[in-house]
Amino acid sequence: MGNLLTPSSPPEHPQPDWGAIARDADFKALVSRKLKLVVPATIFFVVYYFALPVGVGWFPDFMKQKVWGNLNIAYLFALSQFFMAWVLAFIYVVAAAGWDRREHALLAKFGFNSKD
Template sequence: MASTPNWAAIDSDPRFQALHRKKTTFLWSLMIISVVYYFLLPIGAAYYQDLFKTKIWGPVNFGILFALSEFVVAWTIAYVYTRKANRDFDAMSAEIVKTIK
């Protein structure tokens, strides 16, 4: 039967605190980028109507392309987080788990 981890020891470990700080900073950075980009659409549509009405190709205008780019940005942010988590955060947490039982 597997033993229960010593959560108090993990929480007080300076490596865990560093991991938590790094991860929190990184996630807040991604959140700020995504929120700013998200709100550019309604702000741009309200204050830069001529730009957003600009035809790009047939009935497709800049506003439609910008709205669709929201999906690209969301998937890019997910990809960036996944790479960072797999490369850095998982390695840091594995090291902590390996030494604390």
């Protein structure tokens, strides 16, 4: 019956009002900003990746064309996949740094900091 003995020992932080944060315009803006990058970027990398097996599987004559010395389109396209992945990851990280700033501002508005 601890509640009888200590009726008001407030926790260090109140339980967040999840609904209030979710309804906040800044929260909705944050989520839609994330989706605006993640959804097109995901579609892009899935299409770009599957273009490789589709290309070498059904258009081998095109993919075998030599571009530089002995290097053909098939090799360069496969190699480009690595750089595509790194570039998309870089774009994501730069965008996410902006999301982090908005997230801190949003949490501050509700009396929390990023350590909560």
